[in-house]
Amino acid sequence: xxxxxxxxxxxxxxxxxxxxxxxxxxxxxxxxxxxxxxxxxxxxxxxxxxxxxxxxxxxxxxxxxxxxxxxxxxxxxxxxxxxxxxxxxxxxxxxxxxxxxxxxxxxxxxxxxxxxxxxxxxxxxxxxxxxxxxxxxxxxxxxxxxxxxxxxxxxxxxxxxxxxxxxxxx
Amino acid sequence: xxxxxxxxxxxxxxxxxxxxxxxxxxxxxxxxxxxxxxxxxxxxxxxxxxxxxxxxxxxxxxxxxxxxxxxxxxxxxxxxxxxxxxxxxxxxxxxxxxxxxxxxxxxxxxxxxxxxxxxxxxxxxxxxxxxxxxxxxxxxxxxxxxxxxxxxxxxxxxxxxxxxxxxxxx
Numbered sequence: 001x002x003x004x005x006x007x008x009x010x011x012x013x014x015x016x017x018x019x020x021x022x023x024x025x026x027x028x029x030x031x032x033x034x035x036x037x038x039x040x041x042x043x044x045x046x047x048x049x050x051x052x053x054x055x056x057x058x059x060x061x062x063x064x065x066x067x068x069x070x071x072x073x074x075x076x077x078x079x080x081x082x083x084x085x086x087x088x089x090x091x092x093x094x095x096x097x098x099x100x101x102x103x104x105x106x107x108x109x110x111x112x113x114x115x116x117x118x119x120x121x122x123x124x125x126x127x128x129x130x131x132x133x134x135x136x137x138x139x140x141x142x143x144x145x146x147x148x149x150x151x152x153x154x155x156x157x158x159x160x161x162x163x164x165x166x167x168x169x170x
Numbered sequence: 171x172x173x174x175x176x177x178x179x180x181x182x183x184x185x186x187x188x189x190x191x192x193x194x195x196x197x198x199x200x201x202x203x204x205x206x207x208x209x210x211x212x213x214x215x216x217x218x219x220x221x222x223x224x225x226x227x228x229x230x231x232x233x234x235x236x237x238x239x240x241x242x243x244x245x246x247x248x249x250x251x252x253x254x255x256x257x258x259x260x261x262x263x264x265x266x267x268x269x270x271x272x273x274x275x276x277x278x279x280x281x282x283x284x285x286x287x288x289x290x291x292x293x294x295x296x297x298x299x300x301x302x303x304x305x306x307x308x309x310x311x312x313x314x315x316x317x318x319x320x321x322x323x324x325x326x327x328x329x330x331x332x333x334x335x336x337x338x339x340x
Contacts, residue, residue, distance in 0.1 A: 018187055021299035028298035054296055083334040114332050124317040125327035128198035129191035132305035139306045147294040157253055157295035162284050164253040
């Protein structure tokens with residue numbers, strides 16, 4: 001199962017840091033790539049830097065046609081929204097249907113997205129953060145194994161009870 | 171078990187949105203309050219607005235003495251860091267020890283924090299987002315029940331397969 005994230009309606013300046021957090025969260029929790037509905041060179045650069053050091057082939061792309069992108073996606077289309085059905089109830093139906101497109105909205109999501117999605121899914125019914133919603137969704141979707149992914153990078157953390165240990169190879 | 175989040179080393183301007191996302195994530199995933207190491211009126215205001223509409227008594231405070239705050243905390247002190255031990259390995263030891271302080275660092279965390287914490291815990295060994303790390307940590311700590319919390323607010327989402335439904339009472 002391959003997971004792609006589609007980020008809609010981001011506001012370049014205001015959301016610059018949030019967009020980078022979204023991309024790195026998607027990467028760290030096992031998704032394969034993220035697609036934005038407008039170009040975001042800052043995010044691309046951050047992710048390329050992280051890939052170069054820490055490994056993996058996580059991709060950052062942009063599309064001018066998000067509608068077409070959703071329609072053409074081969075797999076299950078999941079829209080993360082506080083108005084959707086509880087994640088715990090919907091996950092069993094999502095798993096095992098092949099690849100997943102996780103659609104993450106910005107401030108305003110066009111009503112059409114709710115119709116284009118196969119599932120509208122809430123990570124809680126309270127207003128919070130699309131970064132948090134995506135993280136919990138991916139963690140549960142992969143049943144905790146998203147975090148176990150091996151990136152095979154030049155740099156690697158060796159978990160420590162106290163302090164920091166990073167191994168660097170060439 | 172009551173969970174308090176302590177946010178260290180935030181940079182007011184650059185991290186303004188991230189700080190709000192952190193607070194709302196903590197609230198939505200079942201924590202009781204967040205404490206910053208400097209004052210952040212914007213976050214306080216956002217959270218007050220959310221509490222007023224959506225309910226619950228989630229608190230936002232600031233402390234000038236984060237060291238003392240950690241030392242005086244009655245309960246288990248958990249520092250979320252990519253250099254720590256895997257969350258899945260440490261959680262069984264954390265649960266059942268009473269209240270939890272979840273320490274979330276900013277760009278630079280003083281080395282002392284690693285010593286003051288009872289547990290340094292990684293949510294994956296890859297660089298990503300403190301918002302995502304906190305979300306997954308809380309979701310796993312509460313074994314998914316953080317999201318089930320009832321806030322008893324004036325506004326309440328009624329989960330829908332398509333579209334939005336919010337019930338408002340007075």
